[in-house]
Amino acid sequence: MTDFLVKRDDLRECRIAASEPIELGAGQALLRVDTFGLTANNVTYAVMGEAMSYWDFFPAADGWGRMPVWGFAEVERSEAEGVEAGTRVYGYLPPSSQMPVTPASVNEAGFSDGSPHRAALPSAYHRYLASGSDPFYRPDTEDVQMLLRPLFFTSFLIDDQLADDGLVERGPVVVSSASSKTAIAAAFLLARRDGVELVGLTSPGNAEFVEGLGIYGRTVPYDEIGSLDRGPATFVDVAGDGEVRRAVHERLGDDLVHSMAVGASHWDRLGAGGGGELPGPAPVFFFAPDRVTKRSRDWGPATLEQRVAAAWHPFCEWIAPRLQIRRGEGFEGLEAAYGELLDGSVPPSSAHVISL
Numbered sequence: 001m002t003d004f005l006v007k008r009d010d011l012r013e014c015r016i017a018a019s020e021p022i023e024l025g026a027g028q029a030l031l032r033v034d035t036f037g038l039t040a041n042n043v044t045y046a047v048m049g050e051a052m053s054y055w056d057f058f059p060a061a062d063g064w065g066r067m068p069v070w071g072f073a074e075v076e077r078s079e080a081e082g083v084e085a086g087t088r089v090y091g092y093l094p095p096s097s098q099m100p101v102t103p104a105s106v107n108e109a110g111f112s113d114g115s116p117h118r119a120a121l122p123s124a125y126h127r128y129l130a131s132g133s134d135p136f137y138r139p140d141t142e143d144v145q146m147l148l149r150p151l152f153f154t155s156f157l158i159d160d161q162l163a164d165d166g167l168v169e170r171g172p173v174v175v176s177s178a179s180s181k182t183a184i185a186a187a188f189l190l191a192r193r194d195g196v197e198l199v200g201l202t203s204p205g206n207a208e209f210v211e212g213l214g215i216y217g218r219t220v221p222y223d224e225i226g227s228l229d230r231g232p233a234t235f236v237d238v239a240g241d242g243e244v245r246r247a248v249h250e251r252l253g254d255d256l257v258h259s260m261a262v263g264a265s266h267w268d269r270l271g272a273g274g275g276g277e278l279p280g281p282a283p284v285f286f287f288a289p290d291r292v293t294k295r296s297r298d299w300g301p302a303t304l305e306q307r308v309a310a311a312w313h314p315f316c317e318w319i320a321p322r323l324q325i326r327r328g329e330g331f332e333g334l335e336a337a338y339g340e341l342l343d344g345s346v347p348p349s350s351a352h353v354i355s356l
């Protein structure tokens with residue numbers, strides 16, 4: 001058994017560690033982690049590991065953490081009824097060679113991990129989907145699925161909430177970290193709605209890339225936030241950068257109709273921009289699993305899944321040729337990719353896929 005471990009109180013410290021083989025209990029199965037995507041979202045899981053319990057999904061000992069990833073695994077051994085060895089599944093995984101699960105709610109679509117330590121954690125992360133009957137799955141788009149599927153789900157829900165709350169009719173939607181995959185997917189969906197005005201905020205070095213996407217009406221580098229038009233607008237904050245947030249709130253103040261805190265891609269700048277109250281409305285945290293719960297209640301889980309899958313395929317076709325995959329092999333490849341993510345040195349046109 002091999003693990004990639006991150007020091008919980010210092011994300012720059014990480015190590016590859018060997019441990020004892022996993023003993024399976026009755027009713028358990030062993031997943032062999034195969035391939036997964038790696039983006040700023042995974043770093044955010046580590047940044048928020050304590051505050052949002054992301055470390056609790058795949059616990060590690062002594063102040064170390066297993067940073068969650070999304071990808072494919074294969075059932076290596078199974079003592080669980082209805083779960084066959086050799087089944088390929090997609091889901092939330094540790095950056096480890098193997099992972100024990102306690103399959104529950106087993107059906108032809110897959111199973112949930114019913115391990116007791118996960119019971120109190122959001123259920124949106126528990127399902128392992130058999131590729132054969134998964135409406136998102138296509139063998140030729142596995143890379144894009146690993147990288148973008150969880151982010152797209154969030155973006156779908158952001159687009160849905162902004163429309164549902166009538167915010168898209170109340171001035172432009174201003175999106176920070178406009179070059180991130182989460183922002184791109186949200187902008188792609190919002191741009192399909194009539195009359196939505198989109199402004200992408202990004203680093204000066206990523207402005208040309210953002211402009212070239214053709215989905216934002218206007219691209220504004222962070223150092224030109226003072227040039228934003230005054231008037232009603234909604235802020236979708238994917239960067240989480242304290243200084244950017246302050247600049248937007250100071251420029252738009254009470255004209256801001258809503259300030260939605262989505263992400264923390266600028267993970268080492270959360271506290272920047274000084275303390276004190278922000279002008280305009282207080283930012284409201286957007287947590288995708290909460291919105292999943294709401295829409296599952298409103299529409300039923302199957303309809304939600306179908307709607308997201310229907311929106312996913314056109315996006316997948318649009319983004320795939322725009323994305324260069326950087327392939328990493330083994331735990332050394334993972335460690336190198338993780339370092340690049342921490343440094344913010346991955347160009348927005350690229351993304352890491354790691355095969356263990």
Ligand SMILES: NC(=O)c1ccc[n+]([C@@H]2O[C@H](COP(=O)([O-])OP(=O)(O)OC[C@H]3O[C@@H](n4cnc5c(N)ncnc54)[C@H](OP(=O)(O)O)[C@@H]3O)[C@@H](O)[C@H]2O)c1
Nearest residue numbers: 039040041044177179180181182202203263264265288344
């Ligand atoms: N609330 C939720 O439920 C939810 C769900 C999904 C994702 N998210 C969050 O959305 C954020 C974006 O995730 P993603 O996977 O889409 O990101 P990504 O595609 O990997 O983002 C890449 C972009 O983020 C910025 N960036 C990344 N690392 C940086 C660094 N170290 N320093 C400075 N800038 C950096 C740069 O954009 P710019 O130059 O344009 O700033 C870069 O082009 C994450 O924080 C993620 O957790 C939240």
